[in-house]
Amino acid sequence: MLLSGCVIPGQHLATDIEPNNVDTLDAVDNKVKVNVYALTPQQLKKMASAPKVALANPELDAELASYEYFVGPADILNVTIWDHPELTIPAGSYRSAAESGNWVHADGRIFYPYIGFVDVAGKTVVEIRKEMAKRLSQYIETPQVDVNVANFRSQKAYITGEVSKPGKQAISNVPLTLLDAVNQAGGLATDADWRNVVLTRNGKEELISLYALMQKGDLTQNRLLRDGDIVHVPRNDAQKVFVMGEVNEPQIVKIDRAGMSLTEALSAAGGLNQLSADATGVFVIRASKQANVAANVYQLNIENPTAMIIGTEFNIQPYDIVYVTAAPVTRWNRVVGQLVPTINGFNNLTEGALRIRNW
Secondary structure, three states: OOHHHOOOOOOOOOOOOOOOEEEEEEOOOOEEEEEEEEOOHHHHHHHOOOOOOOEOOHHHHHHHHOOOOOOOOOOEEEEEEOOOHHHHOOOOOOOOHHHHOEEOOOOOEEEEOOOEEEEOOOOOHHHHHHHHHHHHOOOOOOOOEEEEEEEOOOOEEEEEEOEOOOEEEEOOOOOOEHHHHHHHOOOEOOOEOOOOEEEEEOOEEEEEOHHHHHHOOEHHHOOEOOOOOEEEEOEHHHOEEEEEEOEOOOEEEEOOOOOOEHHHHHHHOOOEOOOOEEEEEEEEEEEOOOOOOOEEEEEEOOOOHHHHHHHHHOEOOOOOEEEEEEOHHHHHHHHHHHHHHHHHHHHHHHHHHHHHHHO
C-alpha cells in the first residue's frame, strides 16, 4: 500500500514522444495539445528565415532629395536686406542672430519695418523671401532680400529609452533620420533592445529593428523623422530565456544584441549535469500562436556531442523555456531516496515491536 502511493518526484518530459506530430501531453489537471518537432538539419532548414542583408531605401532617398523645412511658430528668422543695414540689424551688431532675429508669433506672423506683418508659418524660406521682396519693392528699389532660420524651435522629435542622451531633437533644414537621431542621442545604452525599437507617429506605432539597420545595413528600416515623432528604445528586460531541469546552474538568461542559440543558452547555465541529465531529452518549449495549440516543443538529442552543432543553428526567442529532462536512473534514485526513510522507519517500528514482545 505504501509503495502504490508513491509517485516519481520532480518534473519530467518524456523523450519518446513521436516528433513532427500534434501530441497530447499531461498537464496539471487537463490535456494540452502541443506540436513536437525533432531538431534535425532538415527541420532547421524549414524554420530558417530570410537572412538580414544590406538593402537600399529608394523611398527614403526620394524624401531626402525633396526635403524642405516649413517655418512654424516659435522659430526665429534672420532677414537680411543688402545695402540697408538699418533694416538688417536694428538692435546692434553685438547680438546673435537668434537674439536679434524676427520671432514667429503664435499666429504664424512676423513684423518687419515698412511692410508690417508677414504670414510665414507653413512656408519655406524661399517663399518668404519672394513675398517680402515683393512688398519691400514699394519702398526700396530692387531689394535684395535673404531669409534664413536662425533658431529652429517649432518642430521637434523625441528620443526616449535606452540611449545615452534621451531628449528632444529639433527638426531643422537638415533632414533628421532615425539613424541620425540615435547617433545624436549618444548611441544605444548597454541594456538597449535594438531589435524592437518603437516609432510612434500620429498615434500609430511601428516596430523597427536597429539591429537590421545598424548591423546588417538594411536601410529600409530607416525613417525620416517628422514633427512630434517619438522614438523609444526599450530595455532588453523582455529578452529573457528560462533554462531549467538537469543543468548545472538553472537560471534566467538574457539574449544579447547578437541573439542567442540553444547551445549558448545551455552553456550560460553551466551545461548539462553529466550525472543526472538525459542527453536525448533537451527541449525548447515555445508558446504557440495557433488557437488550438498551446506550445511548440523542439527536441534535440545531444547524446553524441557533435549534435551540439545543430544547437548552434537553432535561435532562441524571448520567453522560450529550455528544459533538460532527467535520466531514468536519476528518476529511480529519487524514488528510492523517498522510499528509504519510509523503509527505515518501518524497520525501526518492527524492531521496537519485537523488543517489546520479547520483554
